Structure formats: C-alpha cells, structure tokens
Amino acid sequence: MPPAVRFGVNYTPSEGWFHHWLDFDLDSVRADLDSIAALGLDHVRVFPLWPYFQPNRTLIRPRAVEQLVALADAAAERGLDVNVDGLQGHLSSFDFLPAWTRTWHRRNLFTDPDVLDGQETLLRTLAAALADRPNFIGMTLGNEVNQFSAGPHPDPDRATPDEIDSWLGRMLAACEEGAPGRLHLHAEYDATWYQDDQPFTPGQAARHGAVTAVHSWVFNGTAQRYGRTSVPSEHHAAWLVELSKAWAGDPHRPVWLQEVGAPAPLVPPEHAAAFTEATVANALDCPDLWGITWWCSHDVARSLADFPELEYGLGLLTNDRKPKDTALVLERAARGPSSTPAGRGTALVVPADPAVRSRCAPGGPVFEAFFRLVADGARPTAVLDTRAGDPEHLAARGITETVTPDQVLEGGTRS
Template sequence: MSTPRSAIEAVFPRPAGTPRFGVNYVPSRGWWYSWLDWEPSAMAADLRAVADLGMDHIRIHCLWPVFQANPGHISGTALARLHSLLDLADECGLDVSVTVLNGWLSGFYFRPAWQHGVNLFTDPVAVAAQLDLLAAMAERIAAHPRFLGFDIANEPNVLAHYAGNDITTSEGDAWTRRLLNHCEAIAPGRMHVAGFDHEPWLTDSAPFSREILARTGSATPLHAWIEFTGALKRYGYPSTATHHLGEYLLELAKAFQSDPHRPLWLQEFGAAPQWISEDAVAEFTESFTAAALSCDQLWGVTWWASHDIDRGLAGFADLEYDLGLLTTENQVKPAGRRLATLIDRLRQQPPTPATRTTALLLDDTRAPDWTFAERFFSLVDEGVRPAIVRASHQDDAEHIAERGITKILDL
C-alpha cells in the first residue's frame, strides 16, 4: 500500500515546484539522549537556527529503548516529549518526519534489552510490540499539523547483520510491507517511508529487495554517503562519482519504481572534514545538492546533520562530531551558509530537472555495482544526464515513453 503522490503534495506541497529542504535534527545539547534529559528551551533555539537556514522540515530520531523499554511498556513521558517537540517545530514552521525504531543511529546499536536473543524482524512478540509502539505514537501525534509521517526505522538493513536477526529477503520484505501498511492504517495520508541506506541498492548482501524499497510506502528515500558507500576511497575527491553519487542513486531507484511519478527523497547525505577539507565540505554540499536537483520527482533534500555533536560526549567515531551545518552553540558553519544562500536562490528561481532521454540498460541478474555506476558517471562527463532502465523493462513501450526515454544504451 502506498499513499498517492497527489495526496502527499496536497498535505505537504513543494513550494512553487521547488524541492523541500531540511535536516536530520541532532540536538545540540545531549544528542538524542535528550529524550531523557529534556531541555525544550535548548531545542527551541536549535530549531530557530535550523529555520533561519531556510529549512522547512526536520527528520527526528527516537531511541527505541527509551520509548519501549519493555514490549508491554511504552513510555508516556517519551510520547509527551515527542508531541512537545512537534509543537516546538510548529513554532518555527518546520514539518517533522518521525523515525521510530532506532535502532541504528550515529554508529551505535540501540536494540532494547528485551530483544536479546529475539529476531526483531520475525519474532511475533517483537513485531507486535513494534506495531504497538507505532500505534501509540500515532494516537498522540497523527493529527498534529506538523507531523509529516513515520519513517519506520533508520537503516534497518544494518540491524539485519547483527546476531539473531538473520532473515531471508522474503522475510525482510514482508516486515517492511507490514510496518508501512500499518503506518498508513493508523495515520492515513501522511508520508510514511523506510529509511534504508545504500546497501540494498548497491549490493545483494542486505535481505531487502530493491523492488520493496521502491514500491512500498509514500516515497523512496535514499541515503547517499560518499564515505560509507566507498565512493570516496575508490574515486577520490573531487570526482564525478563523489559529486554525482546522489543523482546516480536517485536515478537507480527510478529504475525499480513501478510508478514513474513516485516521489524520491534524498534523505541523508553529508561530509566530514576528516574525509575532505573543511572548505571542501561547503563546496561539496552545494555541488552534490545541485546534481541531485537535476532529477525529476525529487520531493526533498535532507542533510545530515543539523548540529555537531558535543565532544564532551565520548565514544562516537571521530567523524560523527563534525557533520553539522551548525555548531553546538548554533553558529552557522561554512556549509550551512553555503546552503542557506543556495536555498534562497532556488526558491526565487526553482531548478529545472535535466531531460533524460538517454538511458543505461541495467542487467536484472546483477547488482548495480561500481562497474555499472562508472558507466553512468562517464556519460555525465560527456555532458549526458542518463536515466536507468532495467533489462526487464526495455520492451515495455509504455514505461519507456512515460519516462521520456528515446535511446537505451547497453554499454
């Protein structure tokens, strides 16, 4: 089940055809441990700073053990704070996507203790508890004017690699479909998604099919990290691959969507100065965004992250501390200034997506690895902005025509 694009646009329209711009919110005080040490005044200041950058939405992250420490217990305090956070966002004009089963976040695994030895994707008690948590959240916030929708989990494919969570692709797909259908039933008409990272798209090692990612829920979210995909190590910076990775993943997703008008969401990307220089981070952020904006059907762009992490919090990988557009004191960093200028310009003169009449043919029997991606990047270097078509669709005249494709290359 999926929500029609027209319904999404009616509730959360894109202004004048411009994609929505937002951030993955990381609280400046206490990271997401702030669900426990609640400081609404600090969050209000954070969100005002986010809105001042020109952002119109945030993606937030619930810590699963905090919200559901026991399968039969959902924290009323946490639910009240979730509603309060949406109220704070409303004061700043920000819509909110609520990511629930976290799960996996900023390099840490937050599986609730009661799930020890339990497969969170197939165990009936575990899955029932997940449905209960979503329902309890919907009861509290589904009618809130700033509630964009649920993201069922952050990068759940990562959790599938932990001991005890082994599943088949059919089981992974069934879990994804069941939770997203449940979200639509308890909060109809909202933008419900599953925030998988690049792994299911670029490899066959994750037990979730590309078809389920591209056809279930309200939109197709993409996480396009130049470091974690391996693009930066393989191609260096600057390179066509690092500037156009997001564009490539968005076009790859289109090849698996049955609806050519289904919204796409560039839900996560960013860069740390540990990977490229601080000056390069600002330049990269703008160029990567500009390349993604060449794709049609792009609903929104959501950077990671709003704020740096306080270095007084120990244990995070070094790169995690410096991913913000804002410092922990709400000072705008160079990348944040660059983006604020870009957003203002784009809202005055909305971008025109590239015309993609040429498509690369993707072999259905192989994962779209770097060899295939390099063909895409080489065409970009030649001045061509390609689409991607699966071999199983190349003889579907209606599909090809609806996407505006006139030439298919089997390189």
C-alpha cells in the same frame, strides 16, 4: 507545476545528542530549532530512541510520547514540518535496541511474532500521537534498519527478502492506521542498492511506502576510490536518486534524498562547502525529487566519547548553534528560486536481479558506466534490463535511448 523541492535537516540536538530524550529540555530544543529555521529550511527529521520510548515490549512511556509531541509543536511554531523515525535503531555507529530483543531475550527483529507486535504498537502509537498536527509529514519506519539484517553487522537478524517484504508491509500499515493519509515510508543505507546478499531489496525500496528514500554517503568507497572532487563523488547522491527509479512502479514516483552529508576526512572541512554545493546542485537536476534532508543539524559534542571521528563535525551548525559554510550553502539553495529539471532521455541498463546488484556499487561496471556518461556531458537515468525493451515503460518515463554498461565502457553503439 510540480511542488517545490523540500529542504530540511536531520535534527541532532546540540546538547546531549539523541540522549537528550533522557533529560528533555524543551528550551534547548527550541533554541536548536530556531537556529535551523533561520537557515530557511522547512522540515526536520527526528529520532526517538527505541529503548527510551519502549523499554519493555508492553510499555511505551507516555512522558516520552508527550515530549515528542512537544518537539513537533515547537517545530510548528517555527514553520518546520516534522518527519519521525520510529525504530531507532542504529545511529552514528551505535545500536539502540531494547533489552527485550537482545542477549537473554534474543529475538529476531524481522520475524519474531512478539517483536513484530511490539514494533507495530510503537509505530502506531507515535503516528497517532502526531496525527492531528498539521506539520506532521509522516513516519519513517526506522533509520537504516537494513543494517541489522546482514553483514557487516556483527550479530545480524537474518531474514529472507520475502520475510522483509512482509515486515515492511505490516509496519507501514501500522503507521497508516495511526495517522491515515500521511507520508509514511521506510529508509535503508545503500547496501540495499549495492550488496548482493542484502535481504532489503531495491524493488522493496522503490515500491513500498509513499516515496523512495535514498541515503548517500561517499565514505562507502566512492571518495576513497575516485577522490572528493571526482564526478562520482559529487554526483553520488544523484546516482542513487536515478538508480532507484529503475525499480519503481510509478514512472514519476517521488524520491527523497533523506540523508546526505560531507564526511571528514574524505571531505576535509575546508572543502565541505564546495562538496555540499555540488551535491545539492546535482541532486536538484533529478526530476521527481521530493526533498533534500542534510545530515545533520548540529555537531556532536566532543565531551561525548567513542563516536567515529567523522561524526563529530557533520553538523551544519556548531554546538553553540553557529552556522558553518555548509549551512550557508544549503540556505542559499533553500531560499533560491525553484525550477523543474528537464527529463532524462538516456537510460543506462541495470540488472534487475538483486543477486548481482554489486555491479551498481563503486568500482562495478554499471557504476563506472553511469559516471562515464556523466563525465561526457550526458544526464542519464537507469532502467532495468527487464524493462529496457518495453516501449510503453520507456515512453512513460520519457526515455528516448537506452545504453548498456558494455556499450559505454567499450565505446559501442547506443539503441
């Protein structure tokens, strides 16, 4: 039997947001973790802010590392495993990059030799500090670091796909050196799957690291175009899970739905529970799902300024640690019986060329075709056009028929 799907939450401290590292209060952290564990969840993803942990390229603050370990130990006491994002990076519309990479010290995050040395050292140090903790899942390189590599970022660190490939390999190797055998991975926002000029490619996402991570947000045009109760909105997370499988080398590579949430006002608070229930149920219908990690644990305090409005209310719990209706939905799923979804025999053919990946984005013909199939009652997956005629590949994935977007949208014959 495959392992049960993991259920967790991205830990947003109820006091001080991620700035809590500046005034670390272990009692407050413990109270937050108590409220998370009470929901029956089994892991948290935590975010040490890069400038606070490595304010100088050759200085990693020992006290900050000790606090991270203390948080992990407090989580273990409550039955929670911990995944750590190393390079923060970017969170909730704010960039957190150390001064030694910006302005007067402007250096490329993905290609500068000194920056790479510093990043490598930080990742190895954090991984090594947690390597002997049984509840340490592993490292994620950073949160959606691909947003630094291209537009719409206002000051991108440009790199080629080959340079990103090298960066990923080197950083993941540093994590493995620090904590051998753990689940080390990288994670990007959906420009990897949808943006033609994004140097982080789908192939990299699906082949580097121990699992593939997808981050699903319907404010990317899905909810705006199709509506909050539409098939595309309620199945968007499942789409990214299945789309990612097209590029994987392992036919049963695990996929981690590492970020997903119910963003207001596109999903109004009174409808957030229904959206959560549908999103979780549809994701659980995807074979080889490693886990679902909701964004996020606690609301952002209204006393903190300048966040986008949607960020303040994304928590499963309020600032005083009271569960919302969305928390109860996730709790039911986490405590419910586990089951193994059936395989998906119908595969939609998607382009292997990353230069046309926008065809898979909201409004694109591949996206439209996938959800036409879903609306018609099918349970499709995805296969690259370069593999659609490979019987061995199709058999390994349990695919019994393939269909092109044109055939779906024009009502043609499947093969």
